Amino acid sequence: MPLLFHIVLALGVVHAFLLIALLTRRISENPFGFLSLIVTLCAVTLIIIEEWVVSSGAWQRYPNILRISAWMPFLIGPGIWGFVKSLESPDLRLRYLIHFVPALFALTLFLPFYAQSGDAKIAAVMNTHSIPISVSLLAVAKAGSLFAYFIYVRVRLGQFSPSARQRKLVRYASWALNAVIVFMMIIAIAFSAEHVVKRLPVSSDLAGALGLGVFVFFFSLISIANWSDFTTQKEPPNPSRNEPQGPRVELLDDASTEAVFNEISKTVHETEMYKIAGLRMTDLAVHVGVAPHYISYVVNTVTGRNFNSWLNGLRVAAVQQDLKLNTESTLLDVAFDNGFNSKASFNRAFQKELGLSPSKYRDYLSQIIK
Structure with a gap:
């Protein structure tokens, strides 16, 4: 040799x-x-x-x-x-x-x-x-x-x-x-x-x-x-970092805050914008005609969550619905189709929302269907 x-x-x-x-x-x-x-x-x-x-x-x-x-x-x-x-x-x-x-x-x-x-x-x-x-x-x-x-x-x-x-x-x-x-x-x-x-x-x-x-x-x-x-979390930075520190500042009255949030929520649901991986507040702001810092404030005030966390909640809900209707697709396919852009962020968000992993949730669904 x-x-x-x-x-x-x-x-x-x-x-x-x-x-x-x-x-x-x-x-x-x-x-x-x-x-x-x-x-x-x-x-x-x-x-x-x-x-x-x-x-x-x-x-x-x-x-x-x-x-x-x-x-x-x-x-x-x-x-x-x-x-x-x-x-x-x-x-x-x-x-x-x-x-x-x-x-x-x-x-x-x-x-x-x-x-x-x-x-x-x-x-x-x-x-x-x-x-x-x-x-x-x-x-x-x-x-x-x-x-x-x-x-x-x-x-x-x-x-x-x-x-x-x-x-x-x-x-x-x-x-x-x-x-x-x-x-x-x-x-x-x-x-x-x-x-x-x-x-x-x-x-x-x-x-x-x-x-x-x-x-x-x-x-x-x-x-x-x-x-x-x-594995890498590729979502936008937490918008709460840009919010004023110290005493909370009221940017809108209660009625206006509720109205703006309803408009934001309606736009996101009707256009399924939560399915866009890495959706930013600036992107949403263009659609609803509201300044990004107002979106951050309104979402946080009404839901008690920051923008990314709120979006992930919508994505998890969409994943749940898809898993019920489609038992053939893989968990990863469903996650990517609903706006998650990494396996790790999907697992974390799912665990946070439902208290169990995506795979265990699918096993739970299969038992119910049987």
Whole structure:
């Protein structure tokens, strides 16, 4: 194996460990999603290490590395799926673990081999002169699992709301999935050719491990770099900061305050302006013909809430209504369609208004419908 290959593989392994460390440090931001990525990174890293040792001919010195990752491709698809699922629902459900059953089943198949001594493992490999049919079937199952998950996740990302699809994380993840699906097709062709010509410049196993590694590393990088798309509070500054300090100043009498608020409320409801992500008081002021500071004062006086909090209350009410009427849309799609521009602000507002998380509210609705 050329020296350049060793350098590239070494850099890839170091890069993987750095990503795992970074995700571990930030796991509290998205426990379900980032844990899924950590599992995926660990799996693809061990696959690369095994292929590195085998391709370099060092496996006889380290026989216990043999087939150590043979079952781990079954973890990659569920891991990527788990992260994308966390964009829709942050809670880890027990039923999600069913996605890892194939990996557990494959692991049990290799346990007898792992229990052997190093010499026995070497002997087993040395006595194998052709690719057993069981190995070929397992390879097909692993490739099928990867294809199925990658295509499903790509389709799922395409079903996100228009505003969600415009976010960098979703766009870049979609591009990465497009690329890896094409790559998997090429590897499938290479694997078939390997059975015919017996020898290729680079084994399909090594090429597949490197390609999956590049994909998972890139997917993890864009997930970390653009996670703020779904967490950062991007709403306008709290208008109460601009209000006079000290004794309260009456800007309007009670009747005028009520009238102005009714006009504001009517405009916001009839035009559904609360569905505009990042709606500012200055934008609303143009529609109702009232100065922004009057809007702040009137909303605060009548509702006891600042402008952003009042808007979020309207958005949560709209989300509740949509969830009752549409059980197919994801929580994230419904949130974006009703004016929330981040997952974190949606969860906070929903919890504040109803005292429970969006996912628990949907579970409550499903129980009522049943």
